[in-house]
Amino acid sequence: MSTTGRQDIEAMIARVSLGDRKAFAALYSATSAKLFGVALRVLNDRAEAEECTQEVFIRIWDAAGRYQSNGLSPMTWLITIARNRAIDRLRTRKTRPGDLGEAAEVPSAGPGPEALAIAASDRERIVACMGTLPQDRAEAIRRVYLEGETYQELADRFSMPLNTIRTWLRRGLQKLRECLTE
Missing domain, CATH: 1.10.1740.10 (RNA polymerase sigma factor, region 2, helix turn helix motif)
Structure with a gap:
């Protein structure tokens, strides 16, 4: 193959x-x-x-x-x-x-089985890298990128300003990218 x-x-x-x-x-x-x-x-x-x-x-x-x-x-x-x-x-x-x-x-x-095998190949690294983020930041990333919540929904959920949520997501994704490229 x-x-x-x-x-x-x-x-x-x-x-x-x-x-x-x-x-x-x-x-x-x-x-x-x-x-x-x-x-x-x-x-x-x-x-x-x-x-x-x-x-x-x-x-x-x-x-x-x-x-x-x-x-x-x-x-x-x-x-x-x-x-x-x-x-x-x-x-x-x-x-x-x-x-x-x-x-x-x-x-x-x-x-x-095919989809499960593909997902399993990257899952361990992603989970480990998500574990390096503060819990609220990791939850915010999961909710936006996996569950489809909007930034405004997150701001309401966490009782935070919209721009703070955007900063959390941007910095969290940067940290994930750094972790995944190590």
Whole structure:
């Protein structure tokens, strides 16, 4: 089994920006499981995560020309697109008028073995790095980036000014990035 490296993914994105369908198919093969796992973690609904992943790849096709190699992993860019799209769907789900809410939802079967294996590969490092943050900062990061809460909801929850919450998140993410690159 071959692994696809950062340079390979960057090259695929560059070719996708030129309309190369084969490169797009290769990019999909190399990254779809990981991006699906991100969407599934945020949405906690397999069917909706599948739809979200399709939307993510449409967005990648459209936005590939705007990708800039900045020394960071191109997976960071792809995962950000997936996470943001999933959070948008989650927020839409929360604000839908006439929605019957969670009582009407059918529980999903949960992530499959492939998604679990992918998630487990990074989970230990992330958990260890989250443990280095103060508890309230770690909770704020989890609530915003995994559960889709808005900054304002966090400010209300912690009874803190909105700009303080933004600072917590920015500094917390910087500390996480430093920890994960060690």
